[in-house]
Amino acid sequence: MPATLKSDYDKLGFLSPIDVLSKKQALRHRRCVQDAEHQIGPLHYQAKVHTILRSPYQLATHSNILDLVEQILGADILLYNTTYIIKEANTPAHVSWHQDLTYWGLDGDGQVSVWLALSPADEQSGCMRMIPGSHAAGPRKHDISVEDENNVLFQSQKVHGVNERDAVYCPLNPGQASFHHGWTLHSSLPNRSDDRRIGLNIQYIAPHVRQTKLPGFSALLVRGQDRFHHYEEESPTTRDLDPAALVWREQKDRLHKRIAATA
Numbered sequence: 001m002p003a004t005l006k007s008d009y010d011k012l013g014f015l016s017p018i019d020v021l022s023k024k025q026a027l028r029h030r031r032c033v034q035d036a037e038h039q040i041g042p043l044h045y046q047a048k049v050h051t052i053l054r055s056p057y058q059l060a061t062h063s064n065i066l067d068l069v070e071q072i073l074g075a076d077i078l079l080y081n082t083t084y085i086i087k088e089a090n091t092p093a094h095v096s097w098h099q100d101l102t103y104w105g106l107d108g109d110g111q112v113s114v115w116l117a118l119s120p121a122d123e124q125s126g127c128m129r130m131i132p133g134s135h136a137a138g139p140r141k142h143d144i145s146v147e148d149e150n151n152v153l154f155q156s157q158k159v160h161g162v163n164e165r166d167a168v169y170c171p172l173n174p175g176q177a178s179f180h181h182g183w184t185l186h187s188s189l190p191n192r193s194d195d196r197r198i199g200l201n202i203q204y205i206a207p208h209v210r211q212t213k214l215p216g217f218s219a220l221l222v223r224g225q226d227r228f229h230h231y232e233e234e235s236p237t238t239r240d241l242d243p244a245a246l247v248w249r250e251q252k253d254r255l256h257k258r259i260a261a262t263a
């Protein structure tokens, strides 16, 4: 990573846009998600899709991404989760202002999230918005008292009092990604376009970071060494939609949802 990118990330708490794939490659990966959806149903917000499909595994181990992640987390990198976040065309689904680390149960901030666009993510289709520098102030209080069926987040958790005039929109062309810190305040508005907005969210952690809420979570070493072994070891997918892998992923998905719902 050029020194300026790292200092921008440290200062702003995010980077966007970063070129990862060509538009043609992004389209190929979009087709992989959609083919899988035709076979097994919706994949929106399902955890650990890299354990059942080769496409998200290839994307999460792409050197254009890992080279930047390495600058942020260091040489040892665990892939913690991958999930497609899909807003259907002209639907009210949105994401309230939140900080990822509030509900993940990790014992440190050695973590970074990447959001890779597989279709156009712009103001019309509801791209992410970030508050520059908000990570530096650390955790903010989240309100989970209001249920909102259109909120993508599991608990509709929301930080009140965010000054939206400070928000920076992060439009991405297919194949571009944003990187954000776990304390960066971010949100997104509904998709008012005629196309699906499809992103692959990829979460990485440093191996020393523990899951404190519940035991049994897994992770995949994608660079360097894991000297801590806090997680069940995952193996890379070698074929799509293997029946045993589908069952295993569903178990981990249930655990992931229980972790998100545990105080």
Ligand SMILES: O=C(O)CCC(=O)C(=O)O
Binding pocket: 085, 095, 100, 113, 114, 115, 126, 127, 128, 186, 187, 188, 199, 201
């Ligand atoms: O996909 C979105 O609109 C929001 C994604 C998000 O909150 C995240 O990647 O942490």
